[in-house]
Amino acid sequence: MNKALRQIFWGYLFLFIDIYIMIDLLMDPIGYYLLFTGCARIVDAYPNAKKAMTVGMIGMFVSLPSIFVNLSDSALPFGWSFYASILSILKLVIAFYLFFVLMDMAKSFGNETLYNRTQNTFKYFVTIHFATLALMSFSMNVTGDGWVALSVIFAIAGVLMDILFLFLLRAFLRASPDVRKVNYSV
Numbered sequence: 001m002n003k004a005l006r007q008i009f010w011g012y013l014f015l016f017i018d019i020y021i022m023i024d025l026l027m028d029p030i031g032y033y034l035l036f037t038g039c040a041r042i043v044d045a046y047p048n049a050k051k052a053m054t055v056g057m058i059g060m061f062v063s064l065p066s067i068f069v070n071l072s073d074s075a076l077p078f079g080w081s082f083y084a085s086i087l088s089i090l091k092l093v094i095a096f097y098l099f100f101v102l103m104d105m106a107k108s109f110g111n112e113t114l115y116n117r118t119q120n121t122f123k124y125f126v127t128i129h130f131a132t133l134a135l136m137s138f139s140m141n142v143t144g145d146g147w148v149a150l151s152v153i154f155a156i157a158g159v160l161m162d163i164l165f166l167f168l169l170r171a172f173l174r175a176s177p178d179v180r181k182v183n184y185s186v
Contacts, residue, residue, distance in 0.1 A: 001045075002176045007038030008098065009169040011056075015091050016162050020070045028066050028087070032059030035094060039101070046104045052097035059090050085136070092129050095165060099125070102172060114175055121168050125161045132158045 014031025018024055036056030039049040066087060069080060099122040106115035132154045 001042060002173065004038045004041035005169065005173045005176055007034045007041070009166065009173065011035035011038060012095070012098070012162075012169065013166060015094075016166065024067050024070075028063035029060045032056045032063060032094075035098075036060065039098075042101070042105075045108070046101050048097065048100040048104055052094055052101060055090065055094040055097060059094060062090060063087055085133075089133065092126075092133070095129075096126065102168065105172060106175075109175055109177065111175055114171060117171070118168060121161075121164055125165060128154065128157045128161050 011031045011034030014026045014034065015028055017026050019026055033056070036053055036059075039053040039056060043049040043053060065083065069076070099118065102118045103115060103122070106112075106118050135151055135154050
């Protein structure tokens with residue numbers, strides 16, 4: 001289980017960070033592959049991982065063009081911004097399903113604190129990311145500095161929620177029953 005959680009962590013980290021030098025160095029298809037294989041390792045114990053696996057498989061193929069195209073470039077035509085929106089929705093969907101897997105894991109670990117932390121992070125994560133997507137859809141038609149400030153605030157909040165999700169995945173790695181405690185007593 002520890003290896004699966006590690007693959008899920010690294011997979012989401014690949015989706016979160018974009019380092020673009022001629023190509024995306026932390027390629028999204030590799031991130032989706034890691035998420036897919038991590039979920040495949042635990043699907044027998046946690047059936048909700050099947051949905052995350054499916055989204056991971058879809059993401060491997062859908063995100064292939066993102067290796068060669070810098071989607072944060074503002075000079076790209078409209079079709080690429082639409083594609084970037086699809087990728088952000090896909091990332092939100094896989095995170096959504098991963099939260100359910102993590103809640104099932106916390107229950108099976110018997111760790112009530114971790115379960116509550118997962119639920120709270122889930123509520124804020126989904127709310128902020130959906131609000132950001134809604135704001136993006138209306139921002140094309142509205143002008144004004146207040147609207148820009150609101151967009152920046154939600155974008156920062158979305159990045160912070162992704163970082164908190166990564167911290168949550170690390171907490172699961174530490175709480176995993178596979179983690180062996182070293183006993184130094186003689």
